[in-house]
Amino acid sequence: MRLSRYFLPVLKENPAEAQIVSHRYMLRAGMIKQQAAGIYSWLPLGYRVLKRIEDIVHQEQVRAGHIPLLMPTLQPADLWRESGRYDDYGQEMLRITDRQKREMLYGPTNEEMITDIFRSHVNSYKDLPLTLYHIQWKFRDEMRPRFGVMRGREFLMKDGYNFDIDRDAALHAYNRHMVSYLRSYERMGLTAIPMRAASGPIGGDNTHEFLVLAQTGESEVFYDDRVTALKLGQRDIDYDDRTQVAKVCEEFTTLYARTDETHDAGVFDTIPEEHRKVGRGIEVGQIFYFGTKYSESMGALVVNDKGERVPVEMGSHGIGVSRLLGAIIEASHDEKGIIWPEGVTPFPVGIVNLKQGDSACDAACAGIYKALAAKGLEALYDDRDERAGAKFATMDLIGLPWRITAGPRGLANGVVEVTSRRTGESEEMSVEAAVDRIAQIYAAH
RNA sequence: CGGAGCGUAGCGCAGCCUGGUAGCGCACCUGCUUCGGGAGCAGGGGGUCGGAGGUUCGAAUCCUCUCGCUCCGACCA
Numbered sequence: 423m424r425l426s427r428y429f430l431p432v433l434k435e436n437p438a439e440a441q442i443v444s445h446r447y448m449l450r451a452g453m454i455k456q457q458a459a460g461i462y463s464w465l466p467l468g469y470r471v472l473k474r475i476e477d478i479v480h481q482e483q484v485r486a487g488h489i490p491l492l493m494p495t496l497q498p499a500d501l502w503r504e505s506g507r508y509d510d511y512g513q514e515m516l517r518i519t520d521r522q523k524r525e526m527l528y529g530p531t532n533e534e535m536i537t538d539i540f541r542s543h544v545n546s547y548k549d550l551p552l553t554l555y556h557i558q559w560k561f562r563d564e565m566r567p568r569f570g571v572m573r574g575r576e577f578l579m580k581d582g583y584n585f586d587i588d589r590d591a592a593l594h595a596y597n598r599h600m601v602s603y604l605r606s607y608e609r610m611g612l613t614a615i616p617m618r619a620a621s622g623p624i625g626g627d628n629t630h631e632f633l634v635l636a637q638t639g640e641s642e643v644f645y646d647d648r649v650t651a652l653k654l655g656q657r658d659i660d661y662d663d664r665t666q667v668a669k670v671c672e673e674f675t676t677l678y679a680r681t682d683e684t685h686d687a688g689v690f691d692t693i694p695e696e697h698r699k700v701g702r703g704i705e706v707g708q709i710f711y712f713g714t715k716y717s718e719s720m721g722a723l724v725v726n727d728k729g730e731r732v733p734v735e736m737g738s739h740g741i742g743v744s745r746l747l748g749a750i751i752e753a754s755h756d757e758k759g760i761i762w763p764e765g766v767t768p769f770p771v772g773i774v775n776l777k778q779g780d781s782a783c784d785a786a787c788a789g790i791y792k793a794l795a796a797k798g799l800e801a802l803y804d805d806r807d808e809r810a811g812a813k814f815a816t817m818d819l820i821g822l823p824w825r826i827t828a829g830p831r832g833l834a835n836g837v838v839e840v841t842s843r844r845t846g847e848s849e850e851m852s853v854e855a856a857v858d859r860i861a862q863i864y865a866a867h
Numbered sequence: 868c869g870g871a872g873c874g875u876a877g878c879g880c881a882g883c884c885u886g887g888u889a890g891c892g893c894a895c896c897u898g899c900u901u902c903g904g905g906a907g908c909a910g911g912g913g914g915u916c917g918g919a920g921g922u923u924c925g926a927a928u929c930c931u932c933u934c935g936c937u938c939c940g941a942c943c944a
Binding site for chain 1: 877892894
């Protein structure tokens, strides 16, 4: 993409309403525009990152054997009357009446609807296990939306639902979700710690929240800091192998890590003092096992191998997709702007032409752009007629992890610069070597 | 939902107390000079002062109502 033809409305000054760094940078980098309290338009740059995160979530869910579908944002109230949550959910649920006076609601989550789909089509244990998920906009009419996309009223969420014949199979689904989530967050450059949590309105007895450590987090967290060193890495996981999946979960949940809701000071104090940490975290996902709570109330029954009709075992599992943008920025930025991890960056690399209109510079940049494209990498080429300082400031603000800089001085010696946004370190090399370097970096992502 | 604020140009703000028909910086447009970390000079365009009503010869300014947004708290993915 040529920047001169793109739509990237960056702001030099900080918008007054933005209190935390991720919100400020998202506004300044032209990623979002607020339309109402807690409701945002996603401008091209923000939309690209949102899509990257969505892609990672999809890939990892499919890898775990889960099946994507898409349910609507608007739901009939009757479905929620069956589960009893139409009255329980309260003011947070946005209720809508259509022209025929039918009662509708903008879905805050989809347990009822997915259970309805399931009961309409599945009758036998032979069709289990089944895990369905979608990534769809949700609406929760928060009392007080704030912090930009971190706590919007409308937000994009991945929510998945498992259907299993018994408790063991359902707990395996729970574990599968935990592992697939850990893998998703790692690919986004995040360390998200699974913490034992309280269940809230979804219900159920087994639940973990995933928290990204950040000063601006809304939850107080207590943990053994050795959990932050745990990495899933590239290990090969067979999601059908209950023992292997359970072992990974055990590895990531044995060390103490809890939110204030489940914190136990007595247990916490047994951690060696040098590892005992209290901090704040941003919740970016939660998994629940809730058994037959919805299947019983909504009549989602299957016939088991003994010919008995039994309520199906369920769990639900969510990732806050739009919130993740905020969380990633909170975890990865400096005083100049955002620093995107390679896994989610809107563009893999930026090209800065230091002297637009200079034939050598223009030709070099165009060549780099084409060579990167040939390797499947879409660069953001700053071909505006701006001074070097302005171009650098823009690149730093929007946070592309790598930058190739081409100017007359270097080109006279046959070199361009490759700069890491994270370290600020630059290295001079030929155009060919620069393209290869970037391609090599992204081959791993 | 309790408490506190703020709505004046795309963004950040001044003007309001003490009424006289709107200003600054950034951004934008034109020209010249500049050109490796948000350039300089000169010129220019853009605002029913959130909305409605009222007081007044006259309202951004005073009064009433209303809408929107933000912050603190409680609540929550």
